[in-house]
Amino acid sequence: MSRRTMALLSQWTSRVFSVDMDGETVYFKIHDTQTGKGGKEVLRMFGNIQKGASCYSLLVSSGEKIHSARFHWKLKDKLSTALPPQCRFSPMCSFLPGVRDSLVHGYFLQAPSSDSSATTERLLRQWLRLDDPLLVCSYLHEENTPRWIQHLWNTEQNHGIVPSEAPESHPATLNLINSDVFYSFQAARDVLQKCADIIPEAASVLELLPCDGDMEARSKPDFPIIVLEGLDATGKTTLTESLRDALGATLLRSPPPCLSPWRARFDQEPPILRRAFYALGNYITAQQIYSQTSKTPVIIDRFWHSTAAYAIATAVNGPVCDLPAEGSELYRWPSDLLQPSVVFLLTLDPEERKRRLKDRGQGETKEEHELDLNQVFRLRVEEAYKRISGPTCISVDASSSAEQVLRQVLLLIKAKRYL
Numbered sequence: 001m002s003r004r005t006m007a008l009l010s011q012w013t014s015r016v017f018s019v020d021m022d023g024e025t026v027y028f029k030i031h032d033t034q035t036g037k038g039g040k041e042v043l044r045m046f047g048n049i050q051k052g053a054s055c056y057s058l059l060v061s062s063g064e065k066i067h068s069a070r071f072h073w074k075l076k077d078k079l080s081t082a083l084p085p086q087c088r089f090s091p092m093c094s095f096l097p098g099v100r101d102s103l104v105h106g107y108f109l110q111a112p113s114s115d116s117s118a119t120t121e122r123l124l125r126q127w128l129r130l131d132d133p134l135l136v137c138s139y140l141h142e143e144n145t146p147r148w149i150q151h152l153w154n155t156e157q158n159h160g161i162v163p164s165e166a167p168e169s170h171p172a173t174l175n176l177i178n179s180d181v182f183y184s185f186q187a188a189r190d191v192l193q194k195c196a197d198i199i200p201e202a203a204s205v206l207e208l209l210p211c212d213g214d215m216e217a218r219s220k221p222d223f224p225i226i227v228l229e230g231l232d233a234t235g236k237t238t239l240t241e242s243l244r245d246a247l248g249a250t251l252l253r254s255p256p257p258c259l260s261p262w263r264a265r266f267d268q269e270p271p272i273l274r275r276a277f278y279a280l281g282n283y284i285t286a287q288q289i290y291s292q293t294s295k296t297p298v299i300i301d302r303f304w305h306s307t308a309a310y311a312i313a314t315a316v317n318g319p320v321c322d323l324p325a326e327g328s329e330l331y332r333w334p335s336d337l338l339q340p341s342v343v344f345l346l347t348l349d350p351e352e353r354k355r356r357l358k359d360r361g362q363g364e365t366k367e368e369h370e371l372d373l374n375q376v377f378r379l380r381v382e383e384a385y386k387r388i389s390g391p392t393c394i395s396v397d398a399s400s401s402a403e404q405v406l407r408q409v410l411l412l413i414k415a416k417r418y419l
């Protein structure tokens with residue numbers, strides 16, 4: 001048994017478990033059945049489970065963050081292909097309330113018939129024999145009672161299940177720092193360095209990064225640095241190009257074009273790798289800004305706001321009120337990342353944005369497709385954008401014509417004396 005598994009087991013009864021089932025998150029804890037404290041109340045989730053179904057939970061118990069994240073990511077494909085088609089699986093996690101980095105991810109499985117449960121059990125036992133970093137439990141309905149028992153494999157421990165209240169902050173916020181959002185160049189670079197031997201593309205990205213010495217704070221830029229932010233199709237590209245022409249500025253973007261060959265590769269990886277890649281893109285763009293800002297104003301298409309807002313809104317997967325509260329340290333600007341003079345956040349009515357996406361006729365990224373399907377995700381991204389601290393961020397209604405939006409932004413730039 002690995003050290004990480006032993007550590008998890010030693011905290012087992014203090015942990016809260018959560019399952020995302022049918023758009024709802026159910027939290028539960030366990031109690032020692034021997035003491036009679038066990039759950040008299042049946043969880044709604046378990047109450048809804050089909051009679052005769054067998055249930056299992058799998059939690060990834062690897063101690064190494066990147067390995068654990070990649071294993072969890074691939075486990076989803078493994079479950080979709082290997083499980084009998086009638087089996088359902090839902091995302092689940094376990095955490096110690098309020099304890100940073102205590103979150104572990106996994107899946108909750110339901111096998112509706114004895115056949116499917118026999119196949120599922122066989123598979124799980126096979127995977128465990130392969131030394132997969134998994135903690136497996138089965139859930140048993142205690143006969144003639146409304147109680148469910150959690151049976152922890154390999155330890156033969158049984159515990160009763162009791163409902164638990166939702167934690168004060170969304171469990172994903174416990175592990176956000178350095179797994180979803182990176183607040184320094186070094187923290188993001190560490191992730192790529194650690195996986196360079198398994199992902200050759202990471203080595204290519206590392207070669208493009210600035211040296212440590214280049215990251216030191218520079219003197220105040222001579223010309224303004226203006227960032228345009230907003231969801232896809234809000235008009236960023238259109239406006240950045242017209243601002244470039246109107247101000248005689250240099251136009252840059254993040255991620256920078258030199259990272260394009262590797263973007264699709266990192267988009268397929270779990271959040272820790274994907275978000276580290278985008279975080280590093282900002283530092284490369286920052287170097288390019290430094291080399292231009294003594295000569296011309298600089299306009300940038302997406303920067304840190306995009307990196308942090310999409311990362312937070314993806315990790316925290318509930319309603320907008322589940323986001324970290326305004327003022328949370330999770331919205332802070334990385335202390336070693338250049339701060340622009342101003343950020344304009346383009347906002348657009350969802351219907352108009354959809355119309356523009358359609359008119360543009362381009363394939364959407366998977367994430368953008370999800371934005372359409374998932375209005376709540378879109379709302380979370382927009383709200384997270386607004387909560388990020390650091391440079392002044394001004395929301396601009398981008399629903400009028402391109403010329404009017406340009407005029408409005410030029411007026412703001414002049415009125416606030418950014419030029």
Ligand SMILES: Nc1ncnc2c1ncn2[C@@H]1O[C@H](COP(=O)(O)OP(=O)(O)O)[C@@H](O)[C@H]1O
Binds near residue numbers: 233
């Ligand atoms: N103010 C505007 N009014 C109407 N259409 C616009 C406006 N700004 C941009 N568009 C159109 O909407 C689409 C998306 O704009 P684009 O600048 O590519 O957005 P983004 O860079 O934010 O994805 C494009 O087809 C563009 O021509």
Ligand SMILES: Nc1ccn([C@H]2C[C@H](O)[C@@H](COP(=O)(O)OP(=O)(O)O)O2)c(=O)n1
Binds near residue numbers: 282302306365
């Ligand atoms: N500076 C940046 C830019 C984009 N990202 C991420 C955030 C989202 O996952 C995607 C959004 O990119 P998308 O391709 O949809 O955006 P555009 O087409 O450039 O408007 O990229 C980032 O993390 N940091």
